[in-house]
Amino acid sequence: MAEVAVNSAAGTYARQQDRSRALRWFNLTDTTFRLASLSAAVFVLLLLGGIIISLIIGAMPAFQKFGLNFLTVQRWDPNADIYGALAPIYGTIVTSVIAMVIAVPIGLGIAIFLTEICPPWLRRPIGIAIELLAGIPSIIYGIWGFFVFAPVLQQTVQPFLINTLGQIPGIGNLFAGPPYGIGILTAGLILAIMVLPFITSISRDVFESVPPVLKEAGYGLGCTTWEVVTKIVLPFTRIGVVGGVMLGLGRALGETMAVTFVVGNAHRISASILAPGTTISATIANEFQEAVGDLYTSSLIALGLILFFITFLVLAAARYMLMRLDQKAGK
Amino acid sequence: MAVSTLYKGRHRRNNVALSLCIAATVFGLIWLVIILAELVWKGVGGLSLSVFTHLTKGPGDNGGLLNPIVGSLIMTTLGTVIGTPIGLLAGTYMAEYGQFSKLTIVVRFINDILLSAPSIVIGLFIYVVLVAHGVGHYSGIAGAVSLAVIVIPVVVRTTEDMLTLVPVTLREAASALGMPRSLYLWNVAYRAASAGLVTGVLLAVARISGETAPLLFTALGNTLWSTDLLQPMASLPQVIFNYAGSAYTDFQQLAWTGALIITFVVLMLSISARMIVAIGGVKK
Numbered sequence A: 001m002a003e004v005a006v007n008s009a010a011g012t013y014a015r016q017q018d019r020s021r022a023l024r025w026f027n028l029t030d031t032t033f034r035l036a037s038l039s040a041a042v043f044v045l046l047l048l049g050g051i052i053i054s055l056i057i058g059a060m061p062a063f064q065k066f067g068l069n070f071l072t073v074q075r076w077d078p079n080a081d082i083y084g085a086l087a088p089i090y091g092t093i094v095t096s097v098i099a100m101v102i103a104v105p106i107g108l109g110i111a112i113f114l115t116e117i118c119p120p121w122l123r124r125p126i127g128i129a130i131e132l133l134a135g136i137p138s139i140i141y142g143i144w145g146f147f148v149f150a151p152v153l154q155q156t157v158q159p160f161l162i163n164t165l166g167q168i169p170g171i172g173n174l175f176a177g178p179p180y181g182i183g184i185l186t187a188g189l190i191l192a193i194m195v196l197p198f199i200t201s202i203s204r205d206v207f208e209s210v211p212p213v214l215k216e217a218g219y220g221l222g223c224t225t226w227e228v229v230t231k232i233v234l235p236f237t238r239i240g241v242v243g244g245v246m247l248g249l250g251r252a253l254g255e256t257m258a259v260t261f262v263v264g265n266a267h268r269i270s271a272s273i274l275a276p277g278t279t280i281s282a283t284i285a286n287e288f289q290e291a292v293g294d295l296y297t298s299s300l301i302a303l304g305l306i307l308f309f310i311t312f313l314v315l316a317a318a319r320y321m322l323m324r325l326d327q328k329a330g331k
Numbered sequence B: 001m002a003v004s005t006l007y008k009g010r011h012r013r014n015n016v017a018l019s020l021c022i023a024a025t026v027f028g029l030i031w032l033v034i035i036l037a038e039l040v041w042k043g044v045g046g047l048s049l050s051v052f053t054h055l056t057k058g059p060g061d062n063g064g065l066l067n068p069i070v071g072s073l074i075m076t077t078l079g080t081v082i083g084t085p086i087g088l089l090a091g092t093y094m095a096e097y098g099q100f101s102k103l104t105i106v107v108r109f110i111n112d113i114l115l116s117a118p119s120i121v122i123g124l125f126i127y128v129v130l131v132a133h134g135v136g137h138y139s140g141i142a143g144a145v146s147l148a149v150i151v152i153p154v155v156v157r158t159t160e161d162m163l164t165l166v167p168v169t170l171r172e173a174a175s176a177l178g179m180p181r182s183l184y185l186w187n188v189a190y191r192a193a194s195a196g197l198v199t200g201v202l203l204a205v206a207r208i209s210g211e212t213a214p215l216l217f218t219a220l221g222n223t224l225w226s227t228d229l230l231q232p233m234a235s236l237p238q239v240i241f242n243y244a245g246s247a248y249t250d251f252q253q254l255a256w257t258g259a260l261i262i263t264f265v266v267l268m269l270s271i272s273a274r275m276i277v278a279i280g281g282v283k284k
Helices: A004-067 A086-117 A122-137 A138-155 A157-163 A170-174 A183-206 A212-220 A225-254 A258-264 A278-285 A295-327 B001-042 B049-053 B066-097 B102-116 B121-135 B141-165 B170-176 B183-192 B194-209 B236-244 B249-280
Strands: none
Touching: A004 A157, A004 A295, A004 B102, A004 B121, A004 B141, A004 B183, A086 A122, A086 A183, A086 A225, A086 A278, A086 A295, A086 B001, A122 A183, A122 B001, A122 B249, A138 A157, A138 A258, A138 B001, A138 B236, A138 B249, A157 A225, A170 B194, A183 A225, A183 A258, A183 A295, A183 B001, A183 B183, A183 B236, A212 A225, A225 A295, A225 B001, A258 A278, A258 B236, A295 B102, A295 B121, B001 B141, B049 B066, B049 B141, B066 B102, B066 B141, B066 B183, B066 B194, B066 B236, B102 B141, B121 B141, B121 B236, B141 B170, B170 B183, B183 B194, B194 B249, B236 B249
């Protein structure tokens, strides 16, 4: 009897030992896991901070030498060690604007087709195809644009533009000069093809967030599909659509490899969009490996800093708008 | 009569607008077909065993793409191995420990910006940190780290999304059994969301295997055989970039073939990622 009591007392003690050991273990793993995940989350923030700080450090020599003139001078002359970023900044903005002018209406059109017109069985395959288009690496667009697209443009579209629009006084200057094939317009067109899937898939998601009740109410009043789209879907999703478009713009501004192949890499600002030009990303990609001298390298990093600054503003605005739409949809 | 013209007008406008939408879709899809067709057309001709077994050589020497392929494999693998745990943990924090904290909102915002940040800028960042200072010269490890920086936001995003999809009832059941959060995450949440998490990693791999811009000034490229991470390393996208711009037709042919290989790999990765999600992103 006594033995049993002693045994069970020992058993209880051992069980308590086990339990407290297990609890300690639980606490330890939980604390470790929490701290590890917390530091990983903080690391993401540090990453952004690191990018900004390291680019500022790298760009310092160029900004010290040229000051704000770096942004306003067009001359880019490695031989004289004088660098001005105006031509790449201009090229980046113009190619992106061309891309958006073409891709936004088409992207919205596809999104409307997918959400309102498309038979349900076709929705998924087309959606996937569009997303695959988004997954193709940009260098593929570049090599295709350089060997296939640009020569075709040179022989067909560009002579046509020069002979028609180019003859009109005023806007004719935009389409003047010989058909080079490569140039600002070609880069803009390639970018349009590249950002199309981004704009499409975001606008589709945004359109799908419209409560069916609203659309049904519209149809119940006798609206046509187009009227439902323009009077109900678009007003309801306005912020989200703008957000999606700006996300596409962010992509277009920073896109490198596709543009590098077809933009022509000429450091000058021409009135004609058929002429070769350059963009910030193309300049960096083309010249960085050959850049000799600290000032040259530093100027290229300064270009990168400007690019990051522009895209940061655009992307932050885009995310802010998409977040507001989510709140509106009650997510 | 007036009503009927009004009706006809509205109907006509509707038809015109919707036809334009259909035309836009056809237009968008045509590019996919054209680009892929052209890629196969130009790339298949150069596809032979020597592409995979020969090193890059001078023009006209019947060179292959062996060292760039191996370099790409090494740097992509290493980039994924470095980036995935960080992304996974950060995503876990956002979905679990810091679900309601302000930090999560900030991290989500910053992460979304990193997700679309120009990859060339990330290349410059790693150049300043590792090439100009850390290692001191161009190296394979710098290339892998720049790829890891691209992997992190992709994995963070999918991890957070997938973990929030795990049903609350599973968590409640685990808590009722006395499981601490770490055990719940490890034994319940990660398992339930495993397919979704794998998808995130696959998408990240697809994204970095075609990345060119950040490798240009981190790994630089190497015409010789080298698996030393501290030395410059060749990669497939970088060789395509250099070869496509060259004047030699056999180099251009190799560039097309390399482009075909990369596109095939990337498309396979994204298609399998999508299939995994379709089969079961999060088990419920």
